[in-house]
Amino acid sequence: xxxGEASKATGISxxxxxxxxxxxxxxxxxxxxxxxxxxxxxxxxxxxxxxxxRDLGFQVKQIAALLDLxxxxxxxxxxxxxxAMDHVRELxxxxxxxxxMIGTLEHLAHHCxxxxxxxxxxLTGLSAEEVVPPKAARKKSSRRSFAVAG
Amino acid sequence: xxxGEASKATGISxxxxxxxxxxxxxxxxxxxxxxxxxxxxxxxxxxxxxxxxRDLGFQVKQIAALLDLxxxxxxxxxxxxxxAMDHVRELxxxxxxxxxMIGTLEHLAHHCxxxxxxxxxxLTGLSAEEVVPPKAARKKSSRRSFAVAG
DNA sequence: TCTTGACCCTCCAATGGTGGGAGGGCGTAC
DNA sequence: GTACGCCCTCCCACCATTGGAGGGTCAAGA
Numbered sequence: 111x112x113x114g115e116a117s118k119a120t121g122i123s124x125x126x127x128x129x130x131x132x133x134x135x136x137x138x139x140x141x142x143x144x145x146x147x148x149x150x151x152x153x154x155x156x157x158x159x160x161x162x163x164r165d166l167g168f169q170v171k172q173i174a175a176l177l178d179l180x181x182x183x184x185x186x187x188x189x190x191x192x193x194a195m196d197h198v199r200e201l202x203x204x205x206x207x208x209x210x211m212i213g214t215l216e217h218l219a220h221h222c223x224x225x226x227x228x229x230x231x232x233l234t235g236l237s238a239e240e241v242v243p244p245k246a247a248r249k250k251s252s253r254r255s256f257a258v259a260g
Numbered sequence: 261x262x263x264g265e266a267s268k269a270t271g272i273s274x275x276x277x278x279x280x281x282x283x284x285x286x287x288x289x290x291x292x293x294x295x296x297x298x299x300x301x302x303x304x305x306x307x308x309x310x311x312x313x314r315d316l317g318f319q320v321k322q323i324a325a326l327l328d329l330x331x332x333x334x335x336x337x338x339x340x341x342x343x344a345m346d347h348v349r350e351l352x353x354x355x356x357x358x359x360x361m362i363g364t365l366e367h368l369a370h371h372c373x374x375x376x377x378x379x380x381x382x383l384t385g386l387s388a389e390e391v392v393p394p395k396a397a398r399k400k401s402s403r404r405s406f407a408v409a410g
Numbered sequence: 411t412c413t414t415g416a417c418c419c420t421c422c423a424a425t426g427g428t429g430g431g432a433g434g435g436c437g438t439a440c
Numbered sequence: 441g442t443a444c445g446c447c448c449t450c451c452c453a454c455c456a457t458t459g460g461a462g463g464g465t466c467a468a469g470a
Contacts (some may be wrong), residue, residue, distance in 0.1 A: 114446065124447090125429065144436055146447055155387065162386045167361045170426075180383045190382050191374035198365050205358045211317045212351050215344055224341035232340050233330045236312045237305065264417065274418090275458065294465055296418055320456075 111149040113139075120157040130160065135170055135177075167201055263289075266299040270307040280310065285324055317351055 117124045127147075130136045136156060139147035149157075159180060163173040175193060179185045214235075221231040267274045277297075280286045286306060289297035299307075309330060313323040325343060329335045364385075371381040 159386050166365055183378060185378050186376045187372050187378060187380035188374045190380045191369055191372045194365055194369050194382050198362055201358050201362050205355060208351050208355045212348055215316055215348050219341055219344050222337050222341045224338045226336045228333060228335050230337035230340045232344050237309050
Protein backbone atom coordinates (compact mmCIF):
# COMPACT_ATOMS: atom_id res chain seq x y z
CA UNK A 111 0.00 0.00 0.00
CA UNK A 112 1.17 3.46 -0.91
CA UNK A 113 0.53 6.38 1.35
CA GLY A 114 -2.48 7.50 -0.67
CA GLU A 115 -4.12 4.13 -0.34
CA ALA A 116 -3.26 3.98 3.33
CA SER A 117 -4.88 7.36 3.69
CA LYS A 118 -8.10 6.11 2.15
CA ALA A 119 -7.99 2.93 4.17
CA THR A 120 -7.57 4.73 7.47
CA GLY A 121 -9.24 8.08 7.00
CA ILE A 122 -6.02 9.84 7.97
CA SER A 123 -4.79 12.41 5.49
CA UNK A 124 -1.54 11.87 3.67
CA UNK A 125 -0.16 14.91 5.44
CA UNK A 126 -1.00 13.50 8.83
CA UNK A 127 0.39 10.07 8.04
CA UNK A 128 3.74 11.66 7.40
CA UNK A 129 3.37 13.86 10.45
CA UNK A 130 2.59 10.98 12.81
CA UNK A 131 5.67 9.27 11.56
CA UNK A 132 7.78 12.35 11.96
CA UNK A 133 6.81 12.92 15.58
CA UNK A 134 7.31 9.27 16.40
CA UNK A 135 3.72 8.36 17.12
CA UNK A 136 4.03 5.49 14.68
CA UNK A 137 7.07 3.66 13.44
CA UNK A 138 8.57 4.93 10.17
CA UNK A 139 7.00 3.15 7.23
CA UNK A 140 9.08 0.84 5.12
CA UNK A 141 10.21 2.25 1.81
CA UNK A 142 10.09 0.87 -1.69
CA UNK A 143 13.12 1.34 -3.91
CA UNK A 144 11.48 4.44 -5.24
CA UNK A 145 11.52 5.95 -1.80
CA UNK A 146 7.74 5.64 -1.54
CA UNK A 147 6.34 4.64 1.82
CA UNK A 148 4.86 1.16 1.94
CA UNK A 149 2.17 0.17 4.42
CA UNK A 150 1.53 -3.46 5.29
CA UNK A 151 -1.83 -4.49 6.74
CA UNK A 152 -0.41 -4.44 10.22
CA UNK A 153 0.42 -0.76 9.92
CA UNK A 154 -3.02 -0.07 8.59
CA UNK A 155 -4.54 -1.63 11.69
CA UNK A 156 -2.35 0.50 13.91
CA UNK A 157 -3.25 3.62 11.99
CA UNK A 158 -6.93 2.84 12.25
CA UNK A 159 -6.47 2.56 15.98
CA UNK A 160 -4.84 5.96 15.95
CA UNK A 161 -7.62 7.49 13.95
CA UNK A 162 -10.30 6.14 16.24
CA UNK A 163 -8.48 7.45 19.24
CA ARG A 164 -8.28 10.86 17.58
CA ASP A 165 -11.98 10.68 16.84
CA LEU A 166 -12.52 10.22 20.54
CA GLY A 167 -10.56 13.37 21.22
CA PHE A 168 -7.40 11.84 22.59
CA GLN A 169 -4.30 13.91 22.11
CA VAL A 170 -1.29 12.51 20.35
CA LYS A 171 0.58 11.89 23.59
CA GLN A 172 -2.32 9.97 25.01
CA ILE A 173 -2.60 7.97 21.83
CA ALA A 174 1.04 7.07 22.16
CA ALA A 175 0.29 5.74 25.63
CA LEU A 176 -2.72 3.85 24.35
CA LEU A 177 -0.68 2.32 21.58
CA ASP A 178 1.90 1.17 24.09
CA LEU A 179 -0.78 -0.45 26.19
CA UNK A 180 -2.39 -1.96 23.14
CA UNK A 181 0.85 -3.55 22.09
CA UNK A 182 1.76 -4.68 25.58
CA UNK A 183 0.16 -8.08 26.05
CA UNK A 184 0.77 -7.91 29.79
CA UNK A 185 -0.94 -4.59 30.38
CA UNK A 186 -3.48 -4.21 33.14
CA UNK A 187 -6.89 -3.15 31.89
CA UNK A 188 -6.98 -0.83 34.89
CA UNK A 189 -4.28 1.28 33.27
CA UNK A 190 -6.26 1.60 30.08
CA UNK A 191 -9.42 2.43 31.92
CA UNK A 192 -7.65 4.99 34.03
CA UNK A 193 -6.30 6.72 30.97
CA ALA A 194 -9.70 6.66 29.33
CA MET A 195 -11.49 8.00 32.35
CA ASP A 196 -8.97 10.79 32.80
CA HIS A 197 -9.80 11.74 29.28
CA VAL A 198 -13.51 11.53 29.89
CA ARG A 199 -13.16 13.91 32.78
CA GLU A 200 -11.29 16.32 30.60
CA LEU A 201 -13.96 16.14 27.94
CA UNK A 202 -16.61 16.69 30.58
CA UNK A 203 -14.76 19.72 31.80
CA UNK A 204 -14.73 21.14 28.31
CA UNK A 205 -18.39 20.38 28.00
CA UNK A 206 -19.12 22.25 31.18
CA UNK A 207 -17.28 25.24 29.81
CA UNK A 208 -19.27 25.06 26.61
CA UNK A 209 -22.48 24.74 28.58
CA UNK A 210 -21.70 27.86 30.48
CA MET A 211 -20.87 29.82 27.35
CA ILE A 212 -23.99 28.63 25.60
CA GLY A 213 -26.15 29.34 28.61
CA THR A 214 -24.84 32.83 29.01
CA LEU A 215 -25.13 33.63 25.34
CA GLU A 216 -28.63 32.28 25.06
CA HIS A 217 -29.59 34.25 28.10
CA LEU A 218 -28.24 37.43 26.60
CA ALA A 219 -29.67 36.74 23.17
CA HIS A 220 -33.03 35.94 24.65
CA HIS A 221 -33.32 39.51 25.82
CA CYS A 222 -32.22 40.95 22.51
CA UNK A 223 -34.99 42.03 20.20
CA UNK A 224 -32.92 41.36 17.13
CA UNK A 225 -34.48 44.16 15.14
CA UNK A 226 -33.28 47.27 13.37
CA UNK A 227 -32.76 49.26 16.55
CA UNK A 228 -29.35 49.55 18.12
CA UNK A 229 -30.30 48.63 21.68
CA UNK A 230 -28.74 45.30 22.41
CA UNK A 231 -28.44 43.47 25.72
CA UNK A 232 -25.76 41.28 24.24
CA LEU A 233 -23.41 44.20 23.78
CA THR A 234 -24.52 45.65 27.07
CA GLY A 235 -23.75 42.36 28.73
CA LEU A 236 -20.32 42.23 27.21
CA SER A 237 -19.53 45.71 28.39
CA ALA A 238 -21.07 45.32 31.82
CA GLU A 239 -19.05 45.21 34.97
CA GLU A 240 -20.15 41.70 35.77
CA VAL A 241 -21.91 39.09 33.84
CA VAL A 242 -24.41 36.58 35.15
CA PRO A 243 -25.29 33.08 34.12
CA PRO A 244 -28.85 32.19 33.25
CA LYS A 245 -30.05 30.46 36.33
CA ALA A 246 -27.01 29.20 38.12
CA ALA A 247 -26.54 30.33 41.69
CA ARG A 248 -26.87 34.05 41.42
CA LYS A 249 -24.24 35.02 43.92
CA LYS A 250 -23.37 38.58 43.17
CA SER A 251 -19.77 37.70 43.58
CA SER A 252 -19.59 34.96 41.05
CA ARG A 253 -17.06 36.14 38.59
CA ARG A 254 -17.48 34.69 35.16
CA SER A 255 -21.10 35.53 35.19
CA PHE A 256 -22.96 37.89 32.98
CA ALA A 257 -25.87 40.11 33.83
CA VAL A 258 -28.33 41.55 31.46
CA ALA A 259 -28.86 45.13 32.31
CA GLY A 260 -32.56 45.49 32.36
CA UNK B 261 -2.20 52.86 33.44
CA UNK B 262 0.77 50.77 32.47
CA UNK B 263 0.34 47.49 30.69
CA GLY B 264 0.74 45.51 33.90
CA GLU B 265 -2.04 47.42 35.58
CA ALA B 266 -4.19 47.12 32.50
CA SER B 267 -3.59 43.40 32.60
CA LYS B 268 -4.80 43.18 36.17
CA ALA B 269 -7.75 45.43 35.43
CA THR B 270 -8.90 43.37 32.49
CA GLY B 271 -7.75 39.86 33.19
CA ILE B 272 -5.87 39.79 29.90
CA SER B 273 -2.23 38.82 30.13
CA UNK B 274 0.41 41.37 29.27
CA UNK B 275 1.47 39.17 26.41
CA UNK B 276 -2.01 39.11 24.98
CA UNK B 277 -2.49 42.83 25.36
CA UNK B 278 0.49 43.35 23.12
CA UNK B 279 -0.70 40.62 20.78
CA UNK B 280 -4.19 42.07 20.37
CA UNK B 281 -2.60 45.34 19.49
CA UNK B 282 -0.24 43.74 17.03
CA UNK B 283 -2.96 41.93 15.11
CA UNK B 284 -5.10 45.03 15.05
CA UNK B 285 -7.91 43.83 17.26
CA UNK B 286 -7.50 46.93 19.37
CA UNK B 287 -6.00 50.27 18.53
CA UNK B 288 -2.33 50.72 19.42
CA UNK B 289 -1.98 52.07 22.92
CA UNK B 290 -0.58 55.52 23.46
CA UNK B 291 3.00 55.68 24.61
CA UNK B 292 4.70 57.53 27.41
CA UNK B 293 8.05 59.16 26.74
CA UNK B 294 9.67 56.04 28.07
CA UNK B 295 8.04 54.03 25.34
CA UNK B 296 5.74 52.35 27.84
CA UNK B 297 2.18 51.73 26.73
CA UNK B 298 -0.42 53.86 28.47
CA UNK B 299 -4.01 52.77 28.86
CA UNK B 300 -6.77 55.28 29.55
CA UNK B 301 -10.03 54.11 31.11
CA UNK B 302 -11.68 53.98 27.74
CA UNK B 303 -9.19 51.40 26.53
CA UNK B 304 -9.72 49.41 29.67
CA UNK B 305 -13.44 49.25 28.98
CA UNK B 306 -12.77 48.04 25.45
CA UNK B 307 -10.34 45.45 26.69
CA UNK B 308 -12.81 44.18 29.23
CA UNK B 309 -15.31 43.78 26.43
CA UNK B 310 -12.73 41.77 24.56
CA UNK B 311 -12.00 39.56 27.50
CA UNK B 312 -15.64 38.81 28.11
CA UNK B 313 -16.14 37.93 24.49
CA ARG B 314 -13.17 35.59 24.72
CA ASP B 315 -14.64 34.03 27.84
CA LEU B 316 -17.73 33.29 25.79
CA GLY B 317 -15.60 31.48 23.26
CA PHE B 318 -15.70 34.03 20.46
CA GLN B 319 -12.74 33.97 18.15
CA VAL B 320 -10.67 37.03 17.57
CA LYS B 321 -12.26 37.76 14.22
CA GLN B 322 -15.71 37.58 15.72
CA ILE B 323 -14.64 39.83 18.53
CA ALA B 324 -13.45 42.34 15.98
CA ALA B 325 -16.90 42.27 14.44
CA LEU B 326 -18.52 42.62 17.85
CA LEU B 327 -16.30 45.56 18.67
CA ASP B 328 -17.29 47.23 15.42
CA LEU B 329 -20.95 46.76 16.23
CA UNK B 330 -20.43 47.92 19.77
CA UNK B 331 -18.82 51.11 18.60
CA UNK B 332 -21.32 51.69 15.85
CA UNK B 333 -24.18 53.60 17.41
CA UNK B 334 -26.37 52.93 14.40
CA UNK B 335 -26.01 49.16 14.45
CA UNK B 336 -29.04 46.93 14.26
CA UNK B 337 -29.38 44.63 17.22
CA UNK B 338 -30.36 41.96 14.71
CA UNK B 339 -26.80 41.92 13.46
CA UNK B 340 -25.43 41.39 16.92
CA UNK B 341 -27.93 38.70 17.67
CA UNK B 342 -27.20 36.96 14.42
CA UNK B 343 -23.51 36.91 15.17
CA ALA B 344 -24.14 35.64 18.66
CA MET B 345 -26.50 32.93 17.53
CA ASP B 346 -24.11 31.74 14.85
CA HIS B 347 -21.61 31.35 17.60
CA VAL B 348 -24.07 29.53 19.81
CA ARG B 349 -24.70 27.06 17.03
CA GLU B 350 -21.01 26.49 16.68
CA LEU B 351 -20.65 25.89 20.39
CA UNK B 352 -23.58 23.52 20.31
CA UNK B 353 -21.96 21.63 17.49
CA UNK B 354 -18.82 21.25 19.54
CA UNK B 355 -20.87 20.11 22.46
CA UNK B 356 -22.52 17.45 20.35
CA UNK B 357 -19.11 16.21 19.34
CA UNK B 358 -18.02 16.08 22.94
CA UNK B 359 -21.21 14.27 23.88
CA UNK B 360 -20.54 11.64 21.30
CA MET B 361 -16.97 11.15 22.44
CA ILE B 362 -17.95 10.97 26.06
CA GLY B 363 -20.80 8.60 25.31
CA THR B 364 -18.61 6.25 23.34
CA LEU B 365 -15.83 6.30 25.89
CA GLU B 366 -18.14 5.73 28.80
CA HIS B 367 -19.74 2.91 26.94
CA LEU B 368 -16.40 1.27 26.33
CA ALA B 369 -15.11 1.94 29.82
CA HIS B 370 -18.28 0.60 31.34
CA HIS B 371 -17.45 -2.81 29.92
CA CYS B 372 -13.87 -2.72 31.08
CA UNK B 373 -13.13 -4.46 34.34
CA UNK B 374 -10.28 -2.17 35.16
CA UNK B 375 -8.29 -4.83 36.96
CA UNK B 376 -4.87 -6.42 36.60
CA UNK B 377 -5.83 -8.54 33.63
CA UNK B 378 -5.02 -7.43 30.09
CA UNK B 379 -8.46 -7.96 28.56
CA UNK B 380 -9.83 -4.56 27.73
CA UNK B 381 -12.89 -3.65 25.71
CA UNK B 382 -11.58 -0.12 25.33
CA LEU B 383 -8.58 -1.28 23.35
CA THR B 384 -10.72 -3.78 21.53
CA GLY B 385 -13.12 -1.03 20.64
CA LEU B 386 -10.36 1.16 19.33
CA SER B 387 -9.05 -1.60 17.15
CA ALA B 388 -12.46 -2.71 15.93
CA GLU B 389 -13.60 -2.15 12.41
CA GLU B 390 -16.09 0.43 13.48
CA VAL B 391 -16.37 2.35 16.65
CA VAL B 392 -19.75 1.67 18.08
CA PRO B 393 -21.60 4.61 19.50
CA PRO B 394 -23.49 3.91 22.70
CA LYS B 395 -27.02 3.93 21.52
CA ALA B 396 -27.42 6.96 19.34
CA ALA B 397 -28.39 6.54 15.73
CA ARG B 398 -25.82 4.41 14.02
CA LYS B 399 -25.41 6.50 10.95
CA LYS B 400 -21.85 6.58 9.82
CA SER B 401 -20.55 9.53 11.70
CA SER B 402 -19.51 12.44 9.59
CA ARG B 403 -15.79 12.55 9.12
CA ARG B 404 -14.59 15.66 10.59
CA SER B 405 -11.90 16.23 13.02
CA PHE B 406 -12.28 17.64 16.36
CA ALA B 407 -10.53 20.84 17.07
CA VAL B 408 -10.66 22.65 20.28
CA ALA B 409 -7.81 24.69 21.37
CA GLY B 410 -6.89 23.60 24.76
C1' DT C 411 24.20 59.35 43.89
C1' DC C 412 24.24 54.52 43.33
C1' DT C 413 22.09 50.17 43.42
C1' DT C 414 18.43 47.06 43.26
C1' DG C 415 14.40 45.04 41.74
C1' DA C 416 10.20 45.41 39.48
C1' DC C 417 8.54 46.70 35.52
C1' DC C 418 8.57 47.57 30.46
C1' DC C 419 10.29 47.13 25.60
C1' DT C 420 11.08 44.19 21.11
C1' DC C 421 12.08 40.00 18.82
C1' DC C 422 12.09 35.12 18.31
C1' DA C 423 10.45 30.47 19.27
C1' DA C 424 7.37 26.88 20.65
C1' DT C 425 2.93 24.72 21.34
C1' DG C 426 -0.78 21.11 18.60
C1' DG C 427 -2.76 19.38 14.86
C1' DT C 428 -3.74 20.41 10.33
C1' DG C 429 -3.65 22.22 5.55
C1' DG C 430 -1.24 24.42 1.50
C1' DG C 431 2.19 24.71 -1.76
C1' DA C 432 6.75 24.71 -4.24
C1' DG C 433 10.10 22.07 -6.58
C1' DG C 434 11.34 17.80 -8.01
C1' DG C 435 11.37 12.44 -8.54
C1' DC C 436 8.59 8.06 -9.78
C1' DG C 437 5.19 5.00 -12.38
C1' DT C 438 2.17 3.83 -15.72
C1' DA C 439 -0.97 4.22 -19.58
C1' DC C 440 -1.35 5.69 -24.18
C1' DG D 441 8.11 9.68 -25.24
C1' DT D 442 5.04 12.20 -23.01
C1' DA D 443 1.42 13.27 -20.02
C1' DC D 444 -0.61 12.76 -15.71
C1' DG D 445 -1.10 11.22 -11.20
C1' DC D 446 1.25 9.84 -7.58
C1' DC D 447 5.08 10.40 -4.19
C1' DC D 448 9.08 12.78 -1.94
C1' DT D 449 11.06 16.68 1.24
C1' DC D 450 10.97 21.21 3.03
C1' DC D 451 8.91 25.33 4.38
C1' DC D 452 4.95 28.27 5.66
C1' DA D 453 0.36 29.51 7.77
C1' DC D 454 -3.13 28.98 10.96
C1' DC D 455 -5.02 30.20 16.13
C1' DA D 456 -4.30 31.90 20.72
C1' DT D 457 -1.10 31.76 23.97
C1' DT D 458 3.13 31.31 26.65
C1' DG D 459 8.11 31.62 27.41
C1' DG D 460 12.49 33.59 27.19
C1' DA D 461 16.57 36.47 25.83
C1' DG D 462 18.59 40.83 25.81
C1' DG D 463 18.10 45.30 27.08
C1' DG D 464 15.84 49.92 28.67
C1' DT D 465 13.03 52.57 32.56
C1' DC D 466 11.40 53.79 37.01
C1' DA D 467 11.07 54.29 41.86
C1' DA D 468 12.53 53.26 46.44
C1' DG D 469 16.01 52.73 49.74
C1' DA D 470 21.06 53.12 51.37
